[in-house]
Amino acid sequence: MEKEPVQYQLFRKIFSAERMVFRIGELSAMTGVSSRQLRYWEQKNYIQAMERGDEQAARSYRFREYARVMGIKYFQDQGYTLSASVKKINEYIDMANFVHVFVKEAIQTIEDYGDHIEIDLGWFDEATQQRLIAVQKDGKVTYKIIER
Structure with missing residues (x-):
């Protein structure tokens, strides 16, 4: 197997979304969505906290949930209901995932x-x-x- 170019290795290491983790208070401060709302959205399965080994541990969220929260909030700020906002952001996320795969496969x-x-x-x-x-x-x- 051909070794991956250095710039790809570096980009993957620097921009690893899996390493970007935020506690609920941080996510709230970054997005302007209250911790109470975030817990409600999680209860409704609109967002997902990371699995916790200890129930006493604070809720933590990966970068993809940050993006989802920002999207939901954006559409709500535009006048959409919560459920319509979730539907809209899911459509955008599906398209972004398609583009990600396309670009990953296309760039040689x-x-x-x-x-x-x-x-x-x-x-x-x-x-x-x-x-x-x-x-x-x-x-x-x-x-x-x-x-x-």
């Missing part, structure tokens, strides 16, 4: 050439003779096809 390599970055998005044709390359330069993204 990332090369920094100093003045621009090239991202290999994989084979462009069924005959596997052409690669699709995204080029980011000066804040703009263009595409090119390279014969291999």
Whole structure:
């Protein structure tokens, strides 16, 4: 198996959402949603606290629950009911999960050439003779096809 490029290893280590854990008070302060509301949402299965080994331990939440709470609150602030807000954020989360898988599968390599970055998005044709390359330069993204 080919070794993963260093930048992927570094990004995975730095941006590991599984390492971002918040206690209920922290989540409340970060989102503006009261601890009481968070416990209610948890009771309704709209959000999930992490499994606790000790019932005396404070409720803790992973980053994905932070994102879910922010989304629910956003839609409520826009005038949606709680149940409609949950439905809307679930739709957005489903789309984000699709995009995450798509990007993870699509990106083959990332090369920094100093003045621009090239991202290999994989084979462009069924005959596997052409690669699709995204080029980011000066804040703009263009595409090119390279014969291999």
